[in-house]
Amino acid sequence: MNRRSLLGTTLATPFLAHAAFAADTVKVAVFNVSSALPFYVARERGFFAEAGIAAEAVPLQAAPLIVQAMVSGDVDGASNLVTLEGANINSRRANTAVYIALNGQSARYQMEQFVVRPGWAASSLKELKGARILSAPGPANMSAARAVLASVGLQEGRDYTLTEQQMGVHVGALAAGSFDAAYTLEPQATIAERQGAARRLEAGVIATHLIGRPDAQAWAAGAALTGKFLQEKPQVAQRFAAAWARACATIRSDASVRELLVPFMNTSAELAPAIPLVNFPMVKDMAPQDIADFQKFVDLAVAQGVVRSAIDVKSFLRPL
Numbered sequence: 001m002n003r004r005s006l007l008g009t010t011l012a013t014p015f016l017a018h019a020a021f022a023a024d025t026v027k028v029a030v031f032n033v034s035s036a037l038p039f040y041v042a043r044e045r046g047f048f049a050e051a052g053i054a055a056e057a058v059p060l061q062a063a064p065l066i067v068q069a070m071v072s073g074d075v076d077g078a079s080n081l082v083t084l085e086g087a088n089i090n091s092r093r094a095n096t097a098v099y100i101a102l103n104g105q106s107a108r109y110q111m112e113q114f115v116v117r118p119g120w121a122a123s124s125l126k127e128l129k130g131a132r133i134l135s136a137p138g139p140a141n142m143s144a145a146r147a148v149l150a151s152v153g154l155q156e157g158r159d160y161t162l163t164e165q166q167m168g169v170h171v172g173a174l175a176a177g178s179f180d181a182a183y184t185l186e187p188q189a190t191i192a193e194r195q196g197a198a199r200r201l202e203a204g205v206i207a208t209h210l211i212g213r214p215d216a217q218a219w220a221a222g223a224a225l226t227g228k229f230l231q232e233k234p235q236v237a238q239r240f241a242a243a244w245a246r247a248c249a250t251i252r253s254d255a256s257v258r259e260l261l262v263p264f265m266n267t268s269a270e271l272a273p274a275i276p277l278v279n280f281p282m283v284k285d286m287a288p289q290d291i292a293d294f295q296k297f298v299d300l301a302v303a304q305g306v307v308r309s310a311i312d313v314k315s316f317l318r319p320l
Contacts, residue, residue, distance in 0.1 A: 023054040024236045026229075029066040029078040030057045032265050033167060034186040035103045035111060035221050035278050039079035040260040042247035051239040061166055063138040070097055070226050077225040077240070083294070084140035084301045086224055091311040095227025098318045100241045101248060102286065102294070104217030104279030107204030111278045112136070112144065112220065113189050114205060115198040116181045117174045125152045125202055125209075131180040134165040134173055143306040144206055144220070145183035151209040168266075174198045187267050187275045194271055203276075210300055211293055217279060219294040230318065241282070241320035248280040284319035291317075 026048075030036050039057065042048050048055040058075050060066045063085040069075040071093065078097065086097040105111040116122050120131065128149065135145045142164055146156055156162050162183075165173060170188045173179050175197035182189075182198065192198035202208075206218035223244055230237050251257050261267040261275055281290075294313050301307040 023049065023052050024233070024239075025054045025056060026077065026236065026240055027056045027058055027075045029060045029069050029075040029081070031061060031063065031066065031078075031080050032059060033080070033111075033188070034261060034265065034275055035080040036265075037251060037257065037260065037277065038101070038223065038244055038247040038280055040264050041250055041257050042243045044260055045247070045250065045257075047243040047246045047250075048240075051243040053236065053240055053243060055240075061137070061168075063140060067097065070224075073226070073228065075226075076229040077223065079223055080221045081224045082138060082140045082221050083219055084143070084298065084306055085138065086222075086316060087298045087301065087311055087313070088307045090316045091307060091309045094315070095230075097224040098227055098230055098316050099222045099224045099283060100237075100318050100320045101244055101280065101282045102219040102222035102290075102317075104281065104290070105204060105220050106207040106217045106279075107202075107214060109217060109279040110189075110203040110276035111186050112141075112183065112206060112218070113185075113203035114148075114181060114183055114201040115174070115189050115192060116201050117177060117179070117198055118196065120180045120199075122181070122201060125149065125205070126154070128181055128201075129154060129159045131160045132178075133160050133162050133181045133183060134170060134179040135162055135183045136170075136185050137164050137166055139306060140220075140301070141183065141185075143301065143304055144210070147300065147304060148183075148205045148209045171195060171197050186277075187261060187265055187271070190275050191267065191271060194274075206297070211296055213293075216293050217290065218297060219290065220297070221278075222283075225318075238320055245282050248282060251277065251280055282320070283317045 063082040171192045207216040
């Protein structure tokens with residue numbers, strides 16, 4: 001091959017030239033609930049690799065730990081960081097966590113929900129009076145549970161007790177009768193239901209009771225990159241976002257991706273096809289009403305003291 005044809009090939013296929021070198025490593029904090037699925041789809045289906053990215057999962061099972069890792073620079077991003085935690089740190093340290101995609105949660109796109117153990121007779125949230133309730137970990141999850149229960153007239157300490165528990169113990173604690181109910185997440189809720197350890201009481205409670213519209217979506221978590229990473233490696237960030245977008249599109253069109261819940265989220269092969277999934281849009285594809293609903297969700301958290309000061313959600317959204 002002469003020099004002219006070699007040069008022409010290189011210029012015409014820049015990605016192939018890039019792929020000849022080592023892929024760019026991106027460390028991603030992963031909270032292993034079903035909303036982390038885009039990370040595993042992008043990695044296991046080869047989308048990251050095709051984008052020249054070596055994605056490294058850093059399992060962290062609480063949002064405050066993820067925020068700490070982002071602040072310290074131990075990770076470059078997060079697969080499904082709770083947005084109230086993101087809003088809180090960004091209100092104090094701008095551009096700590098910049099979201100490129102958000103996760104919509106509702107009765108249709110199920111994630112957060114209340115479940116009750118067998119034998120507990122509640123048929124509505126109001127009937128959780130007197131219950132011992134466990135909650136998904138982190139201040140944002142605890143606050144959401146309290147706020148939803150307050151919206152139906154229940155007060156912590158007077159009407160119920162609320163105890164923070166790591167996700168891995170939810171099913172066992174309900175099965176053992178240690179708690180009467182749980183504010184839990186997927187896939188644990190469906191696992192508990194199928195094992196006979198719990199009965200679903202109501203899903204999508206943030207949209208219905210806090211945002212105030214059952215047809216709304218609660219943008220309660222999402223994929224975020226650190227501001228430092230975006231500033232120092234903008235091209236890598238763009239390729240990461242493109243791979244993430246491919247994963248989100250694949251989840252919408254290919255039900256077989258639920259198979260990845262089995263090796264990475266302790267879900268049985270029989271149960272995986274039935275696990276509900278949240279909505280996975282990229283920020284660039286969100287409608288104005290979606291952004292307005294997100295702002296309302298964060299404003300409510302500011303009023304509750306979960307987010308320390310008011311913040312415009314657009315300041316930490318990046319439409320890549």
